[in-house]
Amino acid sequence: MLRRSGILLVGLLAVLLAGLRPAISAESVIVYTENYPPFSFIGADGEVEGKATAKVHQLLKEAGIDHSIRLLPWARAMRKARSDEDALIFSLIRTPGREEQFDWLARLAESSFYLQARADDMRVFTPETIKSGVYTGSCIANDLACEFFLWTGMPPENIIPIHQDLTGDFQMVVAGRADLYISDISVSITLRGAKGLDPSLTKPVMKLGGKSGYYLAAGMQVSQAIRDDIKSAHARLVELGTYSVVPVHVPLK
DSSP states (O other): OHHHHHHHHHHHHHHHHHHHSOOOOOOEEEEEEOOBTTTBEEOTTSSEESHHHHHHHHHHHHHTOEEEEEEOOHHHHHHHHHHOTTEEEEEEEOOTTTTTTEEEEEEEEOOOEEEEEETTOOOOOOHHHHHTTOOOEEEETTSHHHHHHHHTTOOGGGEEEEOSOTTHHHHHHHTTSOSBEEEEHHHHHHHHHHTTOOGGGEEEEEEOSSOOOEEEEEETTSOHHHHHHHHHHHHHHHHHTOOOOBOOOSOOO
């Protein structure tokens, strides 16, 4: 009888102690992005790597959220981020048009967007000449760069969207089929080099105003608890001094 009581007591104690342990999060998400070096790309081992990718891992580990990262074409990644309850997206540029569509969980990296022209193009590029319709611009269809051209005041008929890979706009300018493309200064050199192209064939000619940045974000359909956990994790890491955004790392000459 005493032995049986002892067993029951041990069992009861185990239950009580388990209740005192921090709850293990059952949250799990899929984080989508695109091939966008140096922020996200497939490494030699087949896993997604990159400067922004490392920040996402750090944040979600601190938040105790199980996750996987998947590279998709940007349009598909955006559809997932807007519809799936377990989807996050990163390297998303924060813009006024997107402000209400997403919950902006953490800033991952600085951004610095420039209009880029052929290196041998000696013409003058100013906000006034862009708005006058003197120049044409190339952008990847459905990419934010097409919106950026509209923000510069370039006439819509002068904007040439193309359905090619991430370097198609660059190649249009190099070939002389468009005057300008838009790219983040950090990404421009890394991405062209990764594709075996010579980034020195173009040059930055005009910086776009404003300061946005690349973010980890969630659609409003994602659990509020998940979103709050990530924001709290971000705040803790910042307070500890162990988190900082990736700076613009390619200086202009």
